[in-house]
Amino acid sequence: MNGQFQIAVHILTLLHAQPGELLSSEYIAGSININPVLVRKEISNLRKYGLIDSKEGKAGGYSLGMPAKKIALSDVYKAVKVQPALGQAKNKPNPACPIGKQIGEHLDDLADEVDASIINKLKTITLADFGEKFKY
């Protein structure tokens, strides 16, 4: 699997911790310890959902797109999500087998139910809540 969700939360947490400032992709990448291009790519996605604002040019950078209290972690999950949490097998079950023929559909339903319960859980936690866990 991949660490997109963690990276997204890390970015948002940094922006939340330094309100008013514009942080650069290089600074953010330094804290996460990944490549700056990956940061810009992930932000480019989060921006579509209004979670982050960006400013181009010299002295440009990133800031939160809305108050941290308004950002539920479920919003981040939905913005980032490419695959169901249960994973996704890449095989194509044998359609000549009565089980194989039907199981794809049932597994998908199950994956949807599980994702819904994750979203319900994450709905109860805002970025502000998450940020409060940090001590300085």
Add this chain to the structure above:
Amino acid sequence: MNGQFQIAVHILTLLHAQPGELLSSEYIAGSININPVLVRKEISNLRKYGLIDSKEGKAGGYSLGMPAKKIALSDVYKAVKVQPALGQAKNKPNPACPIGKQIGEHLDDLADEVDASIINKLKTITLADFGEKFKY
């Protein structure tokens, strides 16, 4: 991510659908459409949890290790789980950054909470329930 959970459920569903019979890894692999060695490997894991019985030798094969009503999908999830559902980033956040230093712990806590809610959800569904969705 990977398809271990789906594969495990597929195997168990097949065994459940043909009670009394011993199914071979090759037959199972044919339905899932993956390599038989992968089936044997996955079963070798599920067997540790008592979910599957195996018999070696000629006319050997696999069967359920306990009644389908006793197998909750959360048991399968726990048996298969190697990574938290939210994924796992491979970066090591910068310990020189106050956020980077603490975020690993907080993200892990979050991942644990999410996994707990998945397990709660899957606890309510048995293999027997899942098997009932199929029509013949």
Add this chain to the structure above:
DNA sequence: TCATCTGTAATTTTTAATATTACAGTACAA
């Protein structure tokens, strides 16, 4: 008009997942 940033495409490298090969060990049955 230079320096410093974002935005994004293209490519390479690394890592994880899956498939394959190989073979020892077990059990049944002729």
Add this chain to the structure above:
DNA sequence: TTGTACTGTAATATTAAAAATTACAGATGA
């Protein structure tokens, strides 16, 4: 007691996905 058909498992190769890197155009402020 020997051949056949399985499981169990290790070792290796292949494929696919994730992440890093390179490169550069466009924006903006000094």
